[in-house]
Amino acid sequence: MAVFGRRKKGADAAQDAATSEEVEPTTPADDASTDVDDLDAGDLDADAVDLDEPSAEDDEAARRRRSKLRPREEVDLSDGPYDSASAPTRDEMDFGSLRLVPTADIELRLDVDETSQTLTGMTAVFGEAGTSAVQLQVFAAPKTTGVWYGIRREIAEAIVAGGGTAEEVDGPLGTELHVRMPSQGPDGRTTFSPARFVGVDGPRWFLRAVLSGDAATDDGAAARAMEFVRTVVVHRGSDPRAPRELLELTLPPELMAQAQASAQEHEQHTDAPTVGPLERGPEIAETR
Template sequence: MGLFRRNASKLGADEARGSAPEEAAAPTAGSEDGGAPERPERGPFDSSQVTGMGPRVDLGAIWLPVLPGLELRMEVDKKTQKVTGVSATLGGSGLQVQAFAAPRTEGIWDEVRAEIGTSITRQGGTVDDVPGVFGRELIARIPATAPDGKAAVRPARFIGVDGPRWFLRGVLSGRAAVDAEAAKPLESVFANVVVVRDGNPRPPRDLLTLTLPKSARQGDAPADQAGATAAGPEGAAPQTPSFDPLSRGPEITEIR
């Protein structure tokens, strides 16, 4: 999409408490030297801010919280076969999560948000940049095609948090994109994500490495062990927006 250009300043991350809060608050600022912020009250969190994995599933760069009934799907690049993101669906709502490298002293969400807005507008959609649970977010209405071939609009909420040398981006879809109450469980999942940033130097916006859960690699059903169910929510799983400025052409693959 040609959206990998500059970086903007903003730093935030939060601390895990072992169980997901009902609501998440805006993250607090971290240290100016790019190190881990002081222990804030809520997340997403850096791995340096937690004492253990807690009720989460290990996906490499992301430790993802799980809830009863939550269905997890890994996104795999067709060309490289690398895991590029994870999607969680619950009760007709979806949350896509990806983690990226960021500069030591500044974040990237401000510019990424502007670039997403520009891209959606060029497609004929509309975007509102508004304050939200995690700070500034985008409420988007993206042009789509209905099953009957007619023009339609797909709603989506883009949320993001800048952490110490990482950026975590989420996309809420389905009911969670338009209904505040429906969004709360998945907002809680996002708020309790732990990002595990390796010590390797990476260019800004480089996708942090994700892996399948260990039990999935061994051929077991990780959802049962993680607390999520293998069966999906009632009805079809909501789709994330077809355009994705920070994605690398993933396909959705269900973990069983």
């Protein structure tokens, strides 16, 4: 598995379209899919809930939340993706809330928030010319209900409102959302980027995978993407989290050390600016 410090911008148009801010899950403060009654003490920080007397607007918001509540889909996860409490013992790369099995045919790009310089997700790129990609993000979820039902409805509504299309399709990990997202091409014409949103409601976590490029339209590439998704291990942790809060990702110590060493060597031998630990850095090739 080749690991780079930052996902490309510009060249990966399909990936960028599939993970645009317009279709991101809402933040905890705007959560529209989970009722407070559905949470236990470990699911939500105390200051995340307004305990004032409910108004008519609050009642309407609660009604909308209830309309998007659904039990978790009954999906067989015995072959992954896994919860860390029941995952098999394997050689893995530990990114905190996500653990991945290295494979030789996948290049892993880390999605970094430009402002906070924190990891927000990972994008696995594969195929002979890097024409397929799958982005992974993991979020906190309630104890007794799933969030995928509500999230995919919101994604579909946003895409359709923007002139695209969205269709629910049965997939190997439950209901998927297959979309065509509109964007303006260089000549001013509207083009459409296909993507497949896959959601997995686990025990107090939600894993979202977005397949783009060939993986969104080609059955063989999609199967390889899903094979990778099934190797993922999610480590939720015991800290209280609001529903849909992004779970923390961290760089494995061995990658951080190598990135820092490379930056120091680069600084000693050139006058170019130093490459930081989360900038695009050295390729780390691991074969099994």
